[in-house]
Every structure is written in structure tokens, then in C-alpha cells.
Amino acid sequence: MFSAYIIHLLILIGIFLILAISLNLSIGYTGLLNLAHIAFFGIGAYTSALLTLAGVPWLISFLLAGVMAALCSFILIFVTKKLKGDYLAITTLGFAFVTYSIFLNWTDLTRGPLGIPGIPKPRIFGLAFLSNQAYLILVVIIAVIIYLILNRLVSSRYGRVLEGVRDNEIGLSVLGKNVFKLKYQSMMIAAFCAGLAGSLYAHYITYIDPSTFYLDDLILVITIVIVGGLASLRGTALATFIILLVPEALRFVALPSSILGPTRRIIYALILILILLYKPRGIDGKVDLE
Amino acid sequence: MLEVKNIYKSFGGVKALDGCDFVIRENEITAMIGPNGAGKTTLFDIISGLLPADSGQIFLAGKEITNLRPDEIANAGVSRTFQQVRLFKNLTILDHLLMAQDNQDVKMLANLINGNHIDKEKYKVYIASFGIEKKLETKVSDLSYGQRKLLNMAIAFLKLHKILLLDEPVAGVNKVLQKQIENLLLKFKEEKKTILIIEHDIEFVRKLADRVIVLDQGKVIADGAPNQVLKLPHVLEAYLGE
Numbered sequence: 001m002f003s004a005y006i007i008h009l010l011i012l013i014g015i016f017l018i019l020a021i022s023l024n025l026s027i028g029y030t031g032l033l034n035l036a037h038i039a040f041f042g043i044g045a046y047t048s049a050l051l052t053l054a055g056v057p058w059l060i061s062f063l064l065a066g067v068m069a070a071l072c073s074f075i076l077i078f079v080t081k082k083l084k085g086d087y088l089a090i091t092t093l094g095f096a097f098v099t100y101s102i103f104l105n106w107t108d109l110t111r112g113p114l115g116i117p118g119i120p121k122p123r124i125f126g127l128a129f130l131s132n133q134a135y136l137i138l139v140v141i142i143a144v145i146i147y148l149i150l151n152r153l154v155s156s157r158y159g160r161v162l163e164g165v166r167d168n169e170i171g172l173s174v175l176g177k178n179v180f181k182l183k184y185q186s187m188m189i190a191a192f193c194a195g196l197a198g199s200l201y202a203h204y205i206t207y208i209d210p211s212t213f214y215l216d217d218l219i220l221v222i223t224i225v226i227v228g229g230l231a232s233l234r235g236t237a238l239a240t241f242i243i244l245l246v247p248e249a250l251r252f253v254a255l256p257s258s259i260l261g262p263t264r265r266i267i268y269a270l271i272l273i274l275i276l277l278y279k280p281r282g283i284d285g286k287v288d289l290e
Numbered sequence: 291m292l293e294v295k296n297i298y299k300s301f302g303g304v305k306a307l308d309g310c311d312f313v314i315r316e317n318e319i320t321a322m323i324g325p326n327g328a329g330k331t332t333l334f335d336i337i338s339g340l341l342p343a344d345s346g347q348i349f350l351a352g353k354e355i356t357n358l359r360p361d362e363i364a365n366a367g368v369s370r371t372f373q374q375v376r377l378f379k380n381l382t383i384l385d386h387l388l389m390a391q392d393n394q395d396v397k398m399l400a401n402l403i404n405g406n407h408i409d410k411e412k413y414k415v416y417i418a419s420f421g422i423e424k425k426l427e428t429k430v431s432d433l434s435y436g437q438r439k440l441l442n443m444a445i446a447f448l449k450l451h452k453i454l455l456l457d458e459p460v461a462g463v464n465k466v467l468q469k470q471i472e473n474l475l476l477k478f479k480e481e482k483k484t485i486l487i488i489e490h491d492i493e494f495v496r497k498l499a500d501r502v503i504v505l506d507q508g509k510v511i512a513d514g515a516p517n518q519v520l521k522l523p524h525v526l527e528a529y530l531g532e
Contacts, residue, residue, distance in 0.1 A: 157395035160385045171376035176364035287380045
């Protein structure tokens with residue numbers, strides 16, 4: 001029998017797996033250096049939490065969380081459509097900061113730093129996912145479905161065209177492909193998945209506040225994508241396990257809690273440096289990190 | 291087939307195209323020559339939508355395509371190559387051919403539901419006709435410069451088109467490959483393809499082109515049969531400095 005601790009870790013791994021593979025779709029496959037992913041995660045979490053607290057059924061809230069995140073990503077990609085590379089990265093990071101500020105300051109809606117407590121557990125057609133074991137099954141089912149859909153998409157001719165956007169936008173456009181349309185589709189799919197992951201997170205923890213959707217978690221997801229390798233869902237899935245489990249070993253070392261957090265960040269930084277130095281393509285990356 | 295009417299383009303204070311005006315007829319190979327900086331590649335970029343024209347109009351088979359998006363112009367029937375090949379370095383030869391073949395690949399849901407059904411044999415024969423003796427699964431980054439140049443032409447020809455724009459197809463290639471590309475283009479000449487080609491090699495132009503347009507300082511200074519145009523004193527002065 002799994003202990004409660006292992007189940008908790010597996011639920012988080014499932015949620016972060018959805019977040020990381022969808023980020024790899026926009027960064028690894030499409031070449032969009034999108035640092036706003038954590039904002040879409042937060043938008044999904046807040047949308048789902050607020051809707052269910054207002055009485056909307058979980059399943060609808062869950063889907064609307066994805067839709068809301070996807071719509072926000074469309075606005076972002078529309079505003080930044082002429083930007084590439086570092087410029088896109090800085091602008092999308094700015095979007096993440098702005099979203100964080102909204103979560104923090106729109107207190108009438110989000111309760112600001114106090115956060116939203118009492119988010120209900122999911123209930124689908126009368127079936128409640130109250131225990132963590134049940135929640136794990138729900139998360140695994142959703143993560144596997146999303147993995148299979150994204151894997152089919154990136155393995156298809158559509159996936160090759162997305163890679164064309166990454167490798168050579170001009171070359172792709174003279175072959176008759178609308179590059180902007182491909183970019184916003186990729187970004188919206190990724191954001192939709194991030195929104196779903198946000199909903200799963202909110203209804204698992206049952207409490208959200210802005211601090212969850214900020215730099216620490218953004219760095220964590222990007223670390224997973226880089227360690228797993230660009231344009232590899234399999235590598236990303238494996239890296240999600242590694243990156244979330246390795247720092248857990250610290251729990252068994254008698255460190256004060258004030259040191260535990262920074263040590264975690266140091267471990268992520270070390271893993272990133274080692275990967276960049278000795279295995280720049282990560283575990284299973286198909287393209288170089290540029 | 292392609293009508294370029296009074297196109298102007300400046301970069302800051304520099305006039306790249308200064309009222310450029312000509313017509314490309316169907317089933318002919320037209321060579322565009324001119325000294326460096328004459329505006330040839332700028333004109334190609336404007337025709338294919340990569341640069342906007344300051345003024346003027348471009349028509350393809352009677353339909354205006356001025357300042358449309360590059361993908362709209364490509365789908366209207368303008369296919370092109372670049373002097374510096376623009377391929378997708380992490381993709382395979384087959385991926386390139388499939389992308390050029392049609393636009394089924396941009397239909398996300400159809401690809402998600404139907405998956406891939408590819409007749410590889412057809413593509414093997416096709417690339418062999420361009421002299422590419424490599425497996426379809428070979429990544430572009432593993433091809434030599436010459437093979438990339440050939441693949442670039444192969445995908446431009448495969449893309450459904452009314453006119454093909456070739457930007458210096460034999461620039462920077464060895465004699466053997468140059469001959470190979472020459473033979474390919476002569477074959478397309480026999481097949482009555484409509485091609486506009488930028489080329490510096492005058493002997494190559496004489497052999498290949500039905501017609502020559504000479505561009506100098508963004509203007510057309512001569513237009514006609516190669517044997518007549520290449521004798522004109524002002525062409526020799528502008529192009530060859532004689």
C-alpha cells in the first residue's frame with residue numbers, strides 16, 4: 001500500500017507532468033520561448049477555484065480553466081507576434097509578473113495574499129474524489145490522456161510543421177503555412193493544458209494564493225523541460241519524476257526549514273548547470289538548446 | 291502570368307527599387323540579371339511577400355498579390371528558393387517533402403484524428419530525379435551543402451505553383467553540381483515551366499533563358515531575347531563594366 005506521502009508526491013508529479021509536457025510543446029517543438037506558462041497555471045487554478053466556489057460543477061470549471069488560460073495566451077501571443085527569442089522570453093516573463101500582480105492586488109476577486117481557502121474536491125456525476133488515492137487516479141487518468149494526445153499531435157505532420165516554425169519561420173511561410181496561426185495554436189494548446197493542471201492543483205491543495213504561481217515554480221517547470229530535453233515528451237515525463245523526487249531526499253536530512261527551501265533551489269541550479277555542461281540536449285532532447 | 295507594375299522600395303535613403311516594371315510570360319524561363327545591389331533579391335522578397343513594397347502593384351494570373359502575407363502568396367502560386375538555402379535543420383528530407391506537398395499538415399484536428407498515411411516510394415523516386423541519393427529519413431543537418439541546395443529546389447518544385455522564383459541556384463556550388471542543376475533546369479525548360487531566375491553566369495543564362503530582364507539601380511534597363519539583350523552597350527556597361 002502506498003503511503004500518504006508517496007501518493008502526495010505522485011499527485012504533484014502528475015500535475016507537473018501536464019505542466020511540463022505542455023511547456024515543451026511551445027518551447028521545444030514550436031521554439032516559442034514562453035515564460036508565461038506559470039501564469040496560465042495560475043489563471044487555470046483561480047478560474048476553477050472561483051467557479052466551483054460560485055456553484056459551477058467541477059467538470060465545467062475544470063474545462064473553463066483551460067479555456068480561460070488559452071484565451072489569455074491568445075491575447076499574449078497576439079500582442080507579441082512580432083517578437084522572437086530573448087525578446088519574446090522577456091515579454092512573456094513580464095506577462096507572468098503582471099498576472100502575479102493581478103492575483104495579489106485584485107483582492108475583491110482573489111483575496112490577494114490571503115488566498116482562497118476551502119476549494120472543494122472534484123465531483124463528477126455524483127462521484128466525489130475526496131481521498132488522495134481517488135485524486136491520484138483522477139490525476140493519472142488526465143495526465144495520461146493529455147500525454148497521449150500531445151504525443152499523437154507532435155508525432156503527426158502537424159507536429160513537423162510546428163517544428164518548422166522553430167527551425168525556420170521564413171522557409172515555412174514560403175511553403176504556404178501561416179506561421180502566426182501555428183504559433184497561437186501551439187501556445188493555446190499549451191496554455192489550455194497548463195490551465196487544466198492549475199485546476200487539478202487548486203482542487204487538490206484546496207487552497208491557493210499568488211505565491212504558488214511565481215518564479216519558483218516557473219524555474220521548476222523550465223528545469224524539468226531542459227533536463228528532459230527539448231522536443232521530447234518522453235524525456236520531459238522522465239525528468240518530472242527526477243526533478244520532483246531528487247530534492248525530496250532532503251526531507252530525510254535533518255535540515256532546518258529555513259535552509260530547506262534555498263537548498264532545493266541550489267539543487268535545481270546544480271542540475272541545470274551540469275546538464276548544460278555535460279548533456280546539453282538533456283535526457284532525450286531532439287534539438288540543441290540555443 | 292506575373293505582372294510587376296511600377297514597384298518602389300527604399301531602405302532609409304537608399305532606393306532599392308525605383309519604378310520596377312515588367313511582365314513574366316507563361317511557359318518561359320526568364321532570367322533576371324544585374325550587378326550586385328541592383329535590387330534583384332529585394333524584388334523577389336517583395337513578390338513573395340517577405341518585404342512590403344512602398345508603392346506599385348503585383349499581379350499573378352490577373353489576381354493582385356501585392357503585400358499579401360508570404361503564405362497567401364505561396365498558396366496563390368508563387369514558389370521560391372533562396373540564395374542561402376532555408377531548410378529546417380532538425381527535420382528529415384521526407385518532412386520537407388511532406389510540408390511542400392500540400393497544406394493538410396496545418397489541419398490540427400485532422401492530423402490528430404487521422405494520423406499519417408505516407409507513400410514513401412513516391413518521394414524516393416522524386417528526390418532521385420533531383421539527384422539526391424539519400425534515405426528519406428536523413429536529417430537535413432547531415433546533408434552536404436550541394437544536397438541541401440538540391441533539396442531546396444526539390445521542395446520549391448513540389449509546392450503547387452504557377453511560377454517559380456529561383457535565386458541564384460548555382461551560386462557557391464562545384465562544377466559537377468552546377469552541371470546537374472543546369473540539366474535539371476533544361477529539363478524544366480522542355481516541360482515549359484514558368485520560371486524567373488536570378489543568375490550571374492551569363493553563359494548559363496544564354497543556354498537556359500528564353501528571355502532576359504536586366505535590372506540596374508532598381509530599374510529595368512533592358513528586356514528581351516538573351517542574344518539581343520546581352521549585346522546592348524548600356525547592358526554591357528551596367529553589368530559587365532565594359
